[in-house]
Amino acid sequence: MSASLKSGGNRDNFASFVCDEASLDVLRSVAVDMGWQPERCAKGGLRNAIQSLSVSASPNILLVDLSESGDPINDINALAEVCEPGTVVIAVGQVNDVRLYRDLLGSGIHDYLLKPLSPNVVRDTLVQAQAIFAAPRGHGHDAHVAKRHVSLAVVGTRGGAGASTLATSLAWMFSSDKSMPTALFDLDIHFGTGALALDLEPGRGLTDAIDNPSRIDGLFIERAMIRANENLAILSAEAPISA
Incomplete structure (x- = not known):
């Protein structure tokens, strides 16, 4: 400000x-x-x-x-x-x-x-x-080395196909087994399946971003994401289904 x-x-x-x-x-x-x-x-x-x-x-x-x-x-x-x-x-x-x-x-x-x-x-x-x-801070020479970022999309053609389960499992594997900093972006905005699968409250971050896109910046994303473990954060929602 x-x-x-x-x-x-x-x-x-x-x-x-x-x-x-x-x-x-x-x-x-x-x-x-x-x-x-x-x-x-x-x-x-x-x-x-x-x-x-x-x-x-x-x-x-x-x-x-x-x-x-x-x-x-x-x-x-x-x-x-x-x-x-x-x-x-x-x-x-x-x-x-x-x-x-x-x-x-x-x-x-x-x-x-x-x-x-x-x-x-x-x-x-x-x-x-x-x-x-x-935790997120690098040390010594590693702090100046550019890290490779990977984006992976999981898409289901209908409800119940298992896309949310697969995406959540991959995110957990990357963050836990591979110790990779991981962000899970769950577009199931009405049910928050990704967060619920990890026993987390979906929060309001994603719905706030959709309602107020002008507010989106690095700080907003950082505060909107829910942390599941040391390396995994989730951007999710559980918005009401409107008629």
């Missing part, structure tokens, strides 16, 4: 914006334990995070408080507009609702934690987020 004011490098490892002192104390303590700067844990909710990140570089890992948000999903989408690609976002809040949890994950959030925050839960979540942020 204000990309010209952002710094391209020297990203902080972690930053957080929370609404209450108790959560702030927990996060500062955990940040110190992990060797991060406790002053990057700030008082303030999601709006403060959006204002701050619109004029500064995003951290590797960002934790935001949804407690003061009247429309968490729209606010998270606004946050995505100012976050740099690759940022792992964790949300915290007071609402214990499985639908909200699924919608947040579908919007690209790594995890949603309930308040009051537990130091052990926060620490475990941050360790997982740190591993996710570091």
Whole structure:
């Protein structure tokens, strides 16, 4: 949104914006334990995070408080507009609702934690987020070597032909057996067969892309995809069948 004011490098490892002192104390303590700067844990909710990140570089890992948000999903989408690609976002809040949890994950959030925050839960979540942020990065000479990309389409001429099963199986084989970074694009928009076959919620990423094609960019795709394992991400949907 204000990309010209952002710094391209020297990203902080972690930053957080929370609404209450108790959560702030927990996060500062955990940040110190992990060797991060406790002053990057700030008082303030999601709006403060959006204002701050619109004029500064995003951290590797960002934790935001949804407690003061009247429309968490729209606010998270606004946050995505100012976050740099690759940022792992964790949300915290007071609402214990499985639908909200699924919608947040579908919007690209790594995890949603309930308040009051537990130091052990926060620490475990941050360790997982740190591993996710570091995993895609290359090392040494390999980081500069161009990788070959392969596109494979599986098409069925009628329902029940097995195209979804074959596509999902191939994606899993590439990602698990071959350790290849893999994206599964499931065009079965009404049933989300690919995601359901892997016991995942299809999310709303694909339907959002169809409804708002002007929003599609690298960051949108990254946040819309559901991760099945370390190497496999799925773009799927479970849209209602209209008359």
